Amino acid sequence: MGPNPKMRKEFFDSTRSSPFPDEVLERVLSLLKSHKDLSPEIVARRFPRVKSVTLKGKPRFSDFNLVPENWGADVHPWLVVFAAKYPFLEELRLKRMAVSDESLEFLAINFPNFKVLSLLSCDGFSTDGLAAIATHCKNLTQLDIHENGIDDKSGSWLSCFPENFTSLEVLNFANLNTDVNFDALERLVSRCKSLKVLKASKSISLEHLQRLLVCAPQLIELGTGSLMPELTACQYAQLENAFNQLKNLSTLSGLWEASAPYLPVLYPACTNLTFLNLSYAFLQSHELESLLCQCPHLRRLWVLDTVGDKGLEAVGSNCPLLEELRVFPADPFDEEVIHGVTEAGFLAVSYGCRRLHYVLYFCRQMTNAAVATIVQNCPDFTHFRLCIMNPGQPDYVTNEPMDEAFGAVVRTCTKLQRLSVSGLLTDLTFEYIGQYAKNLETLSVAFAGSSDRGMQCMLEGCPKLRKLEIRDCPFGNAALLSGLEKYESMRSLWMSACNVTMNGCRLLAREMPRLNVEVMKDDGSDDSQADKVYVYRSVVGPRRDAPPCVLTLSGL
């Protein structure tokens, strides 16, 4: 019954104070390694005492609208079983699950010890659901609402926290757009003396922010609201003072509509920053540079490509400790306007930030030579996600495929766990990947490859491959069927807009009874084509909550 989301137990976080008997931990550890997909009942049977659960539901490509909305991953059946078996559940972290207001209310009412709720990229709920959580969860310490599809009805849910409620440590409502009841928020923040993380929404003005900061100088992570200028000189001074009090800030985010005159107000709080998230702030290169000068200990930086190559040069010059860089496109769908970052920016970062090991880089041009130099400078990449935004674009200098770029990545970065490739790629890229990427676990491929051989190389090489997601590649049934045994050691395979047919999928399902092979058809497509295929292990057979548009082929 129910979906088969991936499930992970989290018993090992040292901040958690409740110990578990060793025999439980041992049993859990042995089962964790397989990451098999289970049903709520099986989980409850195998793990008799659980305080913390993380559930991940839909395939990652649902983030990009490639998965039908009603695909499944409904949390409710899980909650029903948990209410019966784990009434003392304290923590629930959901990613890409369908969550309704009814489910949130059910959660709030049935788990008296409930402390931590984290919703990331979920959908199906509204602020009414949040109101239920605020009303009933007397022991709540964390409410983390992040990048979800919420029906944002109003901000009055904040007033639902009782006046005697003081336990909140983490509050992230940056997701929301409507005005919140600010007085209620201010009172909440004042009385929650242990509040460490506060991430506000766009509707919180600078003036509001100042009042909040005065109540909570102990914050470790802050997400500001909008930095739209609307302050008098006196208010500006007060705000500056408030930021000056934030001695312990390690993470700064938000900065919606950040405008240059107001950035300096942040400076006093930047000294100890390790994570700066500017991915919603349209900054220019010089604005970024001034900010970076204030952050000598920066380890993680997220920016928009409005900062340009020049901004990235500033990163290279000012952030010697940088370990993670993400550069998002401000204008991803307007391909005619040439701006953003190029290979030059990435190169500049690699020269200055030798400890870089995580990169997500959206650009409109790249060269093989640049990538080869970049990985020579930074051989410790564990996550290399390069998105050349025009599908199938070659090296813009030599006009050759980008095969050698990714060849260099996999040869040089022996610790590579996650790779996203892009640009014009032939099967040679996948030969390299199969041959060299011995630690690779997650691989994302789009608009690439020349023949079935490409996919075969990935499946025959890459001993640690867990997640393979492919879209718009010329891989067909021969490729799909070359990985039969491999799929049992993998968490999932996604293939969309490739050359796989229904017959190929049926054959796969027949040969591998322990796999669920889900096929989703596009409107108006050929009957024989398997437009979208999602393959994952299951011990419980086809799920019963699949909508009509999802066909599950199973050998069981």
Next chain:
Amino acid sequence: MEGGVAYENDLNLKETELRLGLPGTGSTIEKGVSGARNNKRPLPETREEGGANGKPDAQHDDQENAPAPKAQIVGWPPIRSYRKNSLQPKKAEAEAAAGMYVKVSMDGAPYLRKIDLTVYKGYPELLRALENMFKLTIGEYSEREGYKGSEYAPTYEDKDGDWMLVGDVPWEMFLSSCKKLRIIKGSEAIGLGCGA
């Protein structure tokens, strides 16, 4: 719209037409129209029928139909919906605030550019800018011969959907009617030397 159709005596329509023009361009449009030479020079492509006998190479075709198809790939670039929705309003604001942007494509170039026409005072400036942008020589315009002596010719699509040679109409009229620019080369450029 077929190529080769010259418009005459449509002043009535134009005078009663509701337009969304930039402030200050309204009156000049009227003046421009009454003295208009409607030199619609059909480009070879506009006479081609699609279908059976095939089209020129894909690159060419993509640029012909530049606007919608590429931008419409579902889920690409891979940006989460949340982020897309958060950034969209910002972009619209930025575009509304500034000038008159038109796309510029060139045969053989892998991606399009965009320029703000209001930045230029007239054709010579525009042409020099295009030459710089694409690293080529366009040369001088002549009414009779177009851009003879150059391998390239700058053309534009007007609001009627017709392809014109840049320079055929007065500057102000060009400003108000130009929807996008395209620099063509080779035989097509030579073929434009003749009038409609």
